[in-house]
Amino acid sequence: MSLRRTLTCAFAAATAASAVAVPAAAAEAPSVQAIKQIASGLNQAWSIDFLPDGTGVFTQKDAKTISKIDKAGKVTTVQTIPGVSVTPEAGLLGIAVSPKYATDQTVFIYYTTSSDNRIAKLKLGQAPTPIVTGIPRGANFHHGGRIRFGPDGYLYAGTGDGQNGANAQNKNSLGGKVLRVTTDGAPAPGNPFNSRVYSYGHRNVQGLTWANGQLYVSDIGANKLDELNKVEPGKNYGWPTCEGPCNTAGMTNPVKAWPTSSATPSGLAAYKGSLYMASLKGGTFKLDLNGNGGKLWTDLGRTRDATAGPDGQLYTITPGAIYVSDGS
Numbered sequence: 212m213s214l215r216r217t218l219t220c221a222f223a224a225a226t227a228a229s230a231v232a233v234p235a236a237a238a239e240a241p242s243v244q245a246i247k248q249i250a251s252g253l254n255q256a257w258s259i260d261f262l263p264d265g266t267g268v269f270t271q272k273d274a275k276t277i278s279k280i281d282k283a284g285k286v287t288t289v290q291t292i293p294g295v296s297v298t299p300e301a302g303l304l305g306i307a308v309s310p311k312y313a314t315d316q317t318v319f320i321y322y323t324t325s326s327d328n329r330i331a332k333l334k335l336g337q338a339p340t341p342i343v344t345g346i347p348r349g350a351n352f353h354h355g356g357r358i359r360f361g362p363d364g365y366l367y368a369g370t371g372d373g374q375n376g377a378n379a380q381n382k383n384s385l386g387g388k389v390l391r392v393t394t395d396g397a398p399a400p401g402n403p404f405n406s407r408v409y410s411y412g413h414r415n416v417q418g419l420t421w422a423n424g425q426l427y428v429s430d431i432g433a434n435k436l437d438e439l440n441k442v443e444p445g446k447n448y449g450w451p452t453c454e455g456p457c458n459t460a461g462m463t464n465p466v467k468a469w470p471t472s473s474a475t476p477s478g479l480a481a482y483k484g485s486l487y488m489a490s491l492k493g494g495t496f497k498l499d500l501n502g503n504g505g506k507l508w509t510d511l512g513r514t515r516d517a518t519a520g521p522d523g524q525l526y527t528i529t530p531g532a533i534y535v536s537d538g539s
């Protein structure tokens with residue numbers, strides 16, 4: 212059975228069973244690819260992170276839900292987040308588990324409201340408390356949304372320009388930035404401008420990861436070039452003056468760029484020495500640290516997130532499903 216056929220059957224079965232509760236292990240891994248579907252029937256799944264016991268917690272953008280997925284692939288919806296505004300790119304987006312979860316039981320989320328994008332913290336099952344508000348939102352697009360804790364213990368967020376390129380160059384705007392904050396949402400100590408801003412000149416950052424201590428981010432371009440960037444504090448990554456590499460003084464070029472027709476990158480993971488970059492144009496890029504490489508798993512269609520799990524597996528999120536693999 213082809214992967215496409217397997218997926219179609221799995222989706223149909225999941226839809227018939229329930230639009231919310233998701234049956235586990237709906238499809239077998241095709242023999243030609245070392246990747247296995249562990250959940251299906253999801254409504255714009257967007258991001259996953261893990262509790263200390265290995266349980267996954269993931270968001271569904273359009274369902275506005277946080278769910279758990281256990282090691283057997285059993286999905287349990289924990290809660291629906293109130294006040295979430297859904298557009299083609301907006302909704303309940305990123306999720307990050309506190310590195311001190313064992314003592315603080317705190318999870319962080321990034322979501323869109325009718326007036327902004329924001330980061331909130333919560334205990335699972337309880338109401339969220341916003342810690343960063345006023346990240347610009349556009350009518351439909353460029354919301355950013357990925358959040359990850361760095362190796363320094365601070366929370367990093369990739370934001371979008373809110374469909375206003377000027378936000379990206381305005382250091383007083385939270386749009387078009389990488390932000391770095393404490394768990395209370397305050398500027399993290401050592402930030403370059405004594406604000407929440409860590410880097411600027413981004414368009415729509417949906418991927419963040421660290422390899423050998425270096426922060427890498429993916430940034431979605433407009434209609435020419437998408438980017439993989441090595442991010443340093445205080446640097447200007449060019450948008451909207453530059454899309455892809457350019458020769459403008461004071462602007463930092465990407466490590467690698469791809470035509471927007473082939474990439475449209477989202478989540479980013481460092482795993483087994485490579486970077487895995489989700490692609491909304493289908494498949495997942497497997498890249499070296501200079502951005503060289505190609506795509507895996509193009510049969511999956513668009514991929515939204517890539518996250519290294521604590522179980523040693525690579526998790527791939529598509530709008531409808533979750534997969535695990537060994538990265539090959």
Ligand SMILES: [Ca+2]
Pocket residue numbers: 412430438448449450453454455463464465
């Ligand atoms: Ca750039």
